[in-house]
Amino acid sequence: MNNDQTLALKERKKHLRAFFKTQRSALSIEERLSLSAVISETLLSSIMVESADVICSYASFGDEVSTLFLNDGILALNKTLLLPRIDGNRSMSMVQVTENSRYDVNEYEIREPIGHPFVFKDHSSVLCIMPLLAFDEQGHRLGYGRGFYDAFLSNHEGFKTVGLGFSCQFSEQALPVESHDHSPDFIIDELGIRSAQKQ
Numbered sequence: 001m002n003n004d005q006t007l008a009l010k011e012r013k014k015h016l017r018a019f020f021k022t023q024r025s026a027l028s029i030e031e032r033l034s035l036s037a038v039i040s041e042t043l044l045s046s047i048m049v050e051s052a053d054v055i056c057s058y059a060s061f062g063d064e065v066s067t068l069f070l071n072d073g074i075l076a077l078n079k080t081l082l083l084p085r086i087d088g089n090r091s092m093s094m095v096q097v098t099e100n101s102r103y104d105v106n107e108y109e110i111r112e113p114i115g116h117p118f119v120f121k122d123h124s125s126v127l128c129i130m131p132l133l134a135f136d137e138q139g140h141r142l143g144y145g146r147g148f149y150d151a152f153l154s155n156h157e158g159f160k161t162v163g164l165g166f167s168c169q170f171s172e173q174a175l176p177v178e179s180h181d182h183s184p185d186f187i188i189d190e191l192g193i194r195s196a197q198k199q
Contacts, residue, residue: 009176009178012176013142013145013176014145016133016134016142016171016176017134017142017144017145020133020134020142020169020171021063021133023168023169024063024169025063026168027063027166032063032065032066032166035065035166035189035190036060036065036066036067036069037069038190039065039070039164039166039188039189039190040065040067040069040070040073042188042192042193043070043129043162043164043188044070044073044074044077046193048127048162049074049077049079049127052125052126052127052160053079053080053125053126054079054080054082054118054120054125054126055074055079055080055081055082055126055127055128056083056084056126056128056129056159057070057074057082057083058083058084058129058130058131059071059083059084059103059110059111059112060131061108061109061110061111064131064164065131065164065166067129067164070129071083071097075098075099080096081096081097081098082094082095082096082097082118083095083097083112083113084112084148084152085106085112085113085115085117086106086107086108086112086148090146090148091148091151092148092149092151092152093117093118093152094117094118094152095112095113095114095115095116095117096113096115096118097113097115101113101114101115102114120156123157123158123159124158126156126158126159126160127160127161127162128149128153128159128160128161129161129162129163129164130143130149130161130162130163130184131143131144131163131164131165132163132164132165132169132184132187133165133169134165134169134170134171135165135169135170135171135175135184135187135194136170136171136172136173136174136175137172138174138183139183139184139185139186139187139194139195140174140175140177140181140183141163141175141181141182141183141184141187142171142175143181147180149182150181150182154180154182160185161182161184161185161186162184162185162187162188163186163187163188164188164189165187165189166189167189167190167191169189170189
């Protein structure tokens with residue numbers, strides 16, 4: 001891919017992010033919380049969660065699928081729950097949390113747990129839950145463009161991955177994908193679990 005193609009792709013991603021942010025923000029608070037509860041219940045009752053010993057989730061913000069109920073449910077199942085923390089070198093690590101964990105707020109206004117990076121041992125028993133801005137039929141994920149999850153997952157191959165979004169974030173057209181973009185194994189919206197049709 002030459003420089004012109006790369007710039008065109010990045011510009012297309014920028015426009016798509018703006019469009020799907022608008023789509024998501026059109027949901028009322030009541031709709032978003034209600035749909036988030038459905039999505040959380042679907043994931044909590046899935047084989048993905050049942051078979052995982054360690055679960056990387058995220059602290060939702062803004063119009064994202066709310067993870068408050070989800071994260072409480074993961075802890076109630078006695079799973080090891082990890083939440084992301086952005087490091088100074090613009091990389092991301094995971095920190096184990098409990099009901100008594102303390103948090104601060106990062107430069108993106110996202111709550112982050114205070115603590116040391118979790119050391120992963122058995123990658124096969126880890127589930128990583130990812131936020132997204134859009135997804136398509138092939139299971140491609142459009143993120144926020146900062147690349148934190150792509151970099152994190154490239155260093156932790158073997159994790160099972162699932163993206164969470166609302167059905168209004170579904171793109172009927174294939175999303176633009178770069179070589180470093182990580183597509184989740186599954187995507188869950190309020191309509192159910194979508195298995196990625198990876199090509």
